[in-house]
Amino acid sequence: MNQRKRYTVQEMNEYVTNKLEERGVRLTDIAVIVYMLEQPYTPDIKVKDCIEHVKGVLEKREVLHAVLTGIALDEFAEKELLPEPLQSLVETDDELFGIDEILPLSIINMYGCSGLTTFGNLVKEKVGVIMKLDSMGEGKTNTFLKDLIAGIAAVTASKLAHIRKDMEEQAI
Amino acid sequence: MNQRKRYTVQEMNEYVTNKLEERGVRLTDIAVIVYMLEQPYTPDIKVKDCIEHVKGVLEKREVLHAVLTGIALDEFAEKELLPEPLQSLVETDDELFGIDEILPLSIINMYGCSGLTTFGNLVKEKVGVIMKLDSMGEGKTNTFLKDLIAGIAAVTASKLAHIRKDMEEQAI
Amino acid sequence: MNQRKRYTVQEMNEYVTNKLEERGVRLTDIAVIVYMLEQPYTPDIKVKDCIEHVKGVLEKREVLHAVLTGIALDEFAEKELLPEPLQSLVETDDELFGIDEILPLSIINMYGCSGLTTFGNLVKEKVGVIMKLDSMGEGKTNTFLKDLIAGIAAVTASKLAHIRKDMEEQAI
Amino acid sequence: MNQRKRYTVQEMNEYVTNKLEERGVRLTDIAVIVYMLEQPYTPDIKVKDCIEHVKGVLEKREVLHAVLTGIALDEFAEKELLPEPLQSLVETDDELFGIDEILPLSIINMYGCSGLTTFGNLVKEKVGVIMKLDSMGEGKTNTFLKDLIAGIAAVTASKLAHIRKDMEEQAI
Numbered sequence: 001m002n003q004r005k006r007y008t009v010q011e012m013n014e015y016v017t018n019k020l021e022e023r024g025v026r027l028t029d030i031a032v033i034v035y036m037l038e039q040p041y042t043p044d045i046k047v048k049d050c051i052e053h054v055k056g057v058l059e060k061r062e063v064l065h066a067v068l069t070g071i072a073l074d075e076f077a078e079k080e081l082l083p084e085p086l087q088s089l090v091e092t093d094d095e096l097f098g099i100d101e102i103l104p105l106s107i108i109n110m111y112g113c114s115g116l117t118t119f120g121n122l123v124k125e126k127v128g129v130i131m132k133l134d135s136m137g138e139g140k141t142n143t144f145l146k147d148l149i150a151g152i153a154a155v156t157a158s159k160l161a162h163i164r165k166d167m168e169e170q171a172i
Numbered sequence: 173m174n175q176r177k178r179y180t181v182q183e184m185n186e187y188v189t190n191k192l193e194e195r196g197v198r199l200t201d202i203a204v205i206v207y208m209l210e211q212p213y214t215p216d217i218k219v220k221d222c223i224e225h226v227k228g229v230l231e232k233r234e235v236l237h238a239v240l241t242g243i244a245l246d247e248f249a250e251k252e253l254l255p256e257p258l259q260s261l262v263e264t265d266d267e268l269f270g271i272d273e274i275l276p277l278s279i280i281n282m283y284g285c286s287g288l289t290t291f292g293n294l295v296k297e298k299v300g301v302i303m304k305l306d307s308m309g310e311g312k313t314n315t316f317l318k319d320l321i322a323g324i325a326a327v328t329a330s331k332l333a334h335i336r337k338d339m340e341e342q343a344i
Numbered sequence: 345m346n347q348r349k350r351y352t353v354q355e356m357n358e359y360v361t362n363k364l365e366e367r368g369v370r371l372t373d374i375a376v377i378v379y380m381l382e383q384p385y386t387p388d389i390k391v392k393d394c395i396e397h398v399k400g401v402l403e404k405r406e407v408l409h410a411v412l413t414g415i416a417l418d419e420f421a422e423k424e425l426l427p428e429p430l431q432s433l434v435e436t437d438d439e440l441f442g443i444d445e446i447l448p449l450s451i452i453n454m455y456g457c458s459g460l461t462t463f464g465n466l467v468k469e470k471v472g473v474i475m476k477l478d479s480m481g482e483g484k485t486n487t488f489l490k491d492l493i494a495g496i497a498a499v500t501a502s503k504l505a506h507i508r509k510d511m512e513e514q515a516i
Numbered sequence: 517m518n519q520r521k522r523y524t525v526q527e528m529n530e531y532v533t534n535k536l537e538e539r540g541v542r543l544t545d546i547a548v549i550v551y552m553l554e555q556p557y558t559p560d561i562k563v564k565d566c567i568e569h570v571k572g573v574l575e576k577r578e579v580l581h582a583v584l585t586g587i588a589l590d591e592f593a594e595k596e597l598l599p600e601p602l603q604s605l606v607e608t609d610d611e612l613f614g615i616d617e618i619l620p621l622s623i624i625n626m627y628g629c630s631g632l633t634t635f636g637n638l639v640k641e642k643v644g645v646i647m648k649l650d651s652m653g654e655g656k657t658n659t660f661l662k663d664l665i666a667g668i669a670a671v672t673a674s675k676l677a678h679i680r681k682d683m684e685e686q687a688i
Contacts, residue, residue, distance in 0.1 A: 007601035008513045015601060061506065061612055062456045068602040069589070069615045085523035085531060086584040096337055096577055098285025098622055099585045106618040109453040112406045113270025120292010162405065165268055169352045179429035180685045187429060233440055233678065234628045240430040241443045245413070257351035257359060258412040268405055271413045274450040278442055281625040284578045334577065341524045440681055442629025457614025464636010509612055
């Protein structure tokens with residue numbers, strides 16, 4: 001174990017960003033969901049602003065830990081390496097298997113409780129890239145990743161809501 | 173304090189059921205939401221079956237405790253009896269005030285994690301009586317109650333999903 | 345409703361800080377718990393550093409919202425103004441009444457999941473001012489406040505752990 | 517995928533019970549923790565009663581799903597099969613890695629909120645078999661399992677508290 005190194009936030013961030021890209025999720029895809037959530041409140045917000053905030057969220061240790069764990073489970077399932085009965089549960093995203101919905105609980109309250117309901121709504125409505133991840137078909141497993149993307153988008157939107165409110169207060 | 177009594181589940185249930193009715197929520201209203209959630213999986217389910225399951229959920233101590241707390245806060249707000257700044261936060265259901273969304277966390281995982289995302293979705297989509305509670309206009313405050321109703325409906329639907337799955341397994 | 349104002353974070357912070365003091369909780373009391381939690385990892389940390397971090401946590405909207413709600417419920421219970429059966433549940437801190445333990449869930453994950461177990465431990469072990477709040481005797485109700493103080497201390501300790509880890513990484 | 521079968525609760529229960537035994541956790545070990553938690557309230561409770569209740573909890577789908585996921589992650593870590601940086605995080609049970617503490621969140625509120633603080637306390641105090649799992653030394657990884665055992669014990673104790681309260685009410 002002595003040869004193990006401790007990874008910095010920056011190293012984890014590089015690994016996760018690459019993995020997301022490799023699995024079909026660009027930062028822009030997440031930012032578009034965030035834009036859709038915040039634009040009604042901030043009409044002139046730009047998608048590229050949202051990208052910056054998604055990047056910021058992807059520099060948080062908890063977010064990185066959750067994504068690392070979820071993608072590892074998805075990829076084991078794709079390679080059929082999970083022990084049964086877990087393999088079947090993850091591969092088919094069994095209706096009553098809720099561990100994929102629990103993982104994002106570690107991050108959705110980072111910027112307040114509003115993340116919780118936004119997360120639930122995004123998972124159910126399968127907006128944008130979440131729908132794409134959900135329907136990739138045989139051989140692809142995104143059981144954990146799609147819920148994590150919903151969580152990252154929800155938490156970034158919560159962060160933007162806080163920033164907006166702070167600016168309103170300063171303008172008083 | 174010695175004259176205080178301890179209330180049984182049945183006494184709390186009677187109080188809560190009456191209060192719900194008084195504030196415009198009939199068990200049928202909640203059951204209709206549950207019906208809408210479960211009917212796609214159990215085509216021949218009846219609303220009156222859903223009413224029975226809603227009743228069952230309203231016999232759980234945690235559910236009763238959460239509803240008792242939430243309705244008390246709503247009614248203090250209606251009477252303008254909450255101390256400021258809490259009065260304004262609850263009365264206007266401030267966008268970043270999330271305590272109303274946290275209270276149902278005590279119950280939504282009672283029958284598994286699927287309750288979490290269903291809850292989030294119901295809060296955001298404001299289905300049926302939740303919309304009615306949300307738009308009662310001046311003088312009425314349902315900040316906590318509407319999220320609690322979403323929680324009760326979500327948890328009842330989770331329970332039905334478990335029962336369905338149990339029956340499928342026994343049929344194997 | 346038009347005469348209601350929206351309160352800034354600073355105004356809520358002043359209200360909460362005064363209320364805490366009035367109810368027997370000084371920032372130092374919370375800081376001492378944080379010190380106890382972090383000192384094993386940062387031997388030369390000072391209580392006055394911890395005070396600064398507690399202050400920072402008490403500038404977060406979610407924390408303020410949770411404390412405002414909890415103290416309001418405690419004070420209504422003290423004045424015997426809660427409707428029964430809620431009055432008895434809060435006043436006696438009924439063993440199965442868990443709403444006081446749910447409120448801090450809105451804040452304990454703000455700096456990562458380690459807050460969750462630290463919170464649970466502080467509630468059970470009743471360290472320092474938490475014990476004092478728990479044993480104030482007849483006429484005083486701190487059912488919500490003592491769990492909120494445990495939450496604030498836990499989340500401040502999580503924040504310190506993150507700062508420490510960041511500094512270690514930068515030193516590499 | 518067509519050859520995949522759906523596993524019943526009973527099949528998952530058998531797998532999990534065997535796995536627990538194989539990894540050094542007997543049902544009695546968990547029951548002893550439950551006994552320790554409940555005995556102060558029910559002086560004449562027997563460890564063998566607690567075993568029956570632990571068995572009951574291990575028949576819940578959510579509990580089985582959480583344990584299946586956690587043990588799979590622990591065993592991948594033992595075989596050094598997790599991708600870095602996840603391998604290092606799980607293997608060393610990194611202080612700020614909290615996914616192991618989040619998994620049990622899917623189960624600890626099953627019988628009410630009292631599970632939450634009991635869980636946190638058990639994780640921190642490392643009672644009984646939890647301490648054993650935590651100190652198995654090189655080559656063994658129980659990062660997830662030890663927190664899951666704390667969760668199972670906490671939730672079983674919550675269930676017993678509810679049963680006790682129900683009996684008290686019926687005796688009125």
